[in-house]
Amino acid sequence: MNRLLGGEFVRDEVVSRTEQGVQELTAPQGHADQFARAVADLEVRNLIARVAHLADDGELDEYILLFTEDSSWEFPGAPRRGRADILVGAQARRSEKLTGPGSSSRHVITTTAVRVVDEATALADSYWLFFRETTTSPVLASMGHYHDTARCEDGVWRLARREITFG
Numbered sequence: 001m002n003r004l005l006g007g008e009f010v011r012d013e014v015v016s017r018t019e020q021g022v023q024e025l026t027a028p029q030g031h032a033d034q035f036a037r038a039v040a041d042l043e044v045r046n047l048i049a050r051v052a053h054l055a056d057d058g059e060l061d062e063y064i065l066l067f068t069e070d071s072s073w074e075f076p077g078a079p080r081r082g083r084a085d086i087l088v089g090a091q092a093r094r095s096e097k098l099t100g101p102g103s104s105s106r107h108v109i110t111t112t113a114v115r116v117v118d119e120a121t122a123l124a125d126s127y128w129l130f131f132r133e134t135t136t137s138p139v140l141a142s143m144g145h146y147h148d149t150a151r152c153e154d155g156v157w158r159l160a161r162r163e164i165t166f167g
Helices: 032-057 060-064 082-095
Strands: 014-018 021-025 067-074 106-118 121-132 139-153 156-166
Touching: 032 060, 032 106, 032 121, 032 139, 032 156, 060 082, 067 082
Parallel strands: 067 156
Antiparallel strands: 014 021, 106 121, 121 139, 139 156
16 A cells, blocks of 8 residues: 555545545556645645634634544643643633633744645644734734644544644
């Protein structure tokens, strides 16, 4: 097996998932590994976007499943270890109305570069912008850089580590 798809290498056919079901695709002959890496790259980019979307306006039960059980959240001055601890941090930000529904805030992720290391590991670097007062006159509150490590578990890409820097 030599192609990556959702953490699983396949040899001659690549399966893509759609909302309507499963669709089979065939990579051009001789390009199976490149095709599999491209699929993994897109899945990791969607993971990063989904984390931002759910932080801003989604259910925390769904948000927290985007992290591995042993994940780490390296936020300056407030690191979190493990899925349960990351959930506590997200709940605190929501209770303070910093993020989540009704907070009038948005995470904007841009300039993302992904490197698929192997069938189970990918590294990504993104710039982020955090806006407040988005329902009136948006204000850029902070910005910085994410360095993410994603891990594919049982065919699902999740964040295993997020390093957050400001500036």
